[in-house]
Amino acid sequence: MTTSINIIQPDDWHVHFREDEMLKVVTKYSARVNRRCIAMPNTSTPITSSNQAINYKKLIESNSHSLNFEALIPCYLTDNLNIDDFIYALQNKIFIGGKLYPTNATTNSQYGVNDIKKIYNIFEIMEKENSVLLIHGELNRDDVDIFDREKYFIDEELYQIRNTFKNLRIVLEHVSSDYGVDFVNSNQNIAGTITPHHMLLTKNDVFKNEEINPHHYCMPVVKNEKDLLSLRKAACFDNKNFFLGTDSAPHHTSDKVQYKSLKPGIFSSPCSIELYATIFEEENALENLERFSSINGPKFYGLEINEEYLHLSRKNFDLPDYTEEGNVRVKNFFSDKKINWNVS
Numbered sequence: 216m217t218t219s220i221n222i223i224q225p226d227d228w229h230v231h232f233r234e235d236e237m238l239k240v241v242t243k244y245s246a247r248v249n250r251r252c253i254a255m256p257n258t259s260t261p262i263t264s265s266n267q268a269i270n271y272k273k274l275i276e277s278n279s280h281s282l283n284f285e286a287l288i289p290c291y292l293t294d295n296l297n298i299d300d301f302i303y304a305l306q307n308k309i310f311i312g313g314k315l316y317p318t319n320a321t322t323n324s325q326y327g328v329n330d331i332k333k334i335y336n337i338f339e340i341m342e343k344e345n346s347v348l349l350i351h352g353e354l355n356r357d358d359v360d361i362f363d364r365e366k367y368f369i370d371e372e373l374y375q376i377r378n379t380f381k382n383l384r385i386v387l388e389h390v391s392s393d394y395g396v397d398f399v400n401s402n403q404n405i406a407g408t409i410t411p412h413h414m415l416l417t418k419n420d421v422f423k424n425e426e427i428n429p430h431h432y433c434m435p436v437v438k439n440e441k442d443l444l445s446l447r448k449a450a451c452f453d454n455k456n457f458f459l460g461t462d463s464a465p466h467h468t469s470d471k472v473q474y475k476s477l478k479p480g481i482f483s484s485p486c487s488i489e490l491y492a493t494i495f496e497e498e499n500a501l502e503n504l505e506r507f508s509s510i511n512g513p514k515f516y517g518l519e520i521n522e523e524y525l526h527l528s529r530k531n532f533d534l535p536d537y538t539e540e541g542n543v544r545v546k547n548f549f550s551d552k553k554i555n556w557n558v559s
């Protein structure tokens with residue numbers, strides 16, 4: 216049995232650091248293992264300008280408790296962006312790319328895009344600037360079942376984006392279905408991130424006896440066994456098109472447990488790489504972890520691969536149920552289950 220592994224230091228290509236006190240508490244958990252993180256721009260006032268991105272990056276990095284940690288910021292795409300500023304920010308690497316949130320798909324996505332055709336001019340700019348389009352790929356419409364939102368988004372929007380902007384690099388974020396995996400694998404210039412929770416939970420862990428477990432509620436919602444297995448295969452084996460993105464998304468526990476304001480999001484950064492290692496070990500694929508966690512991501516984004524290494528050893532990871540500091544109290548994902556790996 217393998218008892219320790221060394222991997223190139225990972226990056227997390229999808230994290231929510233939020234704002235204010237929450238940001239001050241949670242950032243260090245991502246920075247403890249990752250060298251870079253993409254910080255999602257769906258803050259209460261979305262990040263849509265170069266100035267906001269510069270300030271948000273500084274704020275995150277100054278709260279990381281790490282000297283070489285880097286926050287990368289995508290622009291929150293809307294149909295009323297200042298185009299000159301957007302181009303300036305892409306050319307000067309202030310934005311790592313642009314993030315598309317279809318309206319009301321998840322937390323703070325009410326500023327998102329209603330009619331995606333309206334921002335095709337922005338995709339055209341991004342393609343020309345060789346930038347990356349990050350997509351929350353769900354179609355949120357009354358007639359679409361919550362479990363089919365990813366499929367509908369692919370069928371009704373993504374095919375067309377893909378075929379219209381053939382050279383635009385696209386990341387389908389937090390792929391959650393068998394259908395999504397197939398789409399990524401059968402198209403060009405597209406990659407997917409996969410979260411630990413989509414490889415550990417099925418819908419039975421969320422919806423049981425007509426009750427929702429708020430701590431397992433996230434967007435896209437976790438799906439069936441078949442989807443989970445397909446995601447595990449995509450991450451652990453032929454994983455050249457997939458890389459690490461936890462979608463760690465903290466909410467105050469009080470916001471999570473009130474049904475009426477049930478907020479989607481799972482907080483996994485205190486145990487992120489440990490969870491991935493546990494999953495890869497279950498699949499007998501530990502030798503492929505590094506490619507998923509540390510190589511495929513920078514390759515796709517056109518960035519250098521990290522130079523430092525991270526050492527993991529096989530030992531029970533003792534994770535408290537909550538991250539608690541000051542007024543912040545967030546449920547730690549998987550604290551009641553077995554995590555076999557530790558960072559040393």
Ligand SMILES: [Zn+2]
Nearest residue numbers: 231255462464
């Ligand atoms: Zn997210």
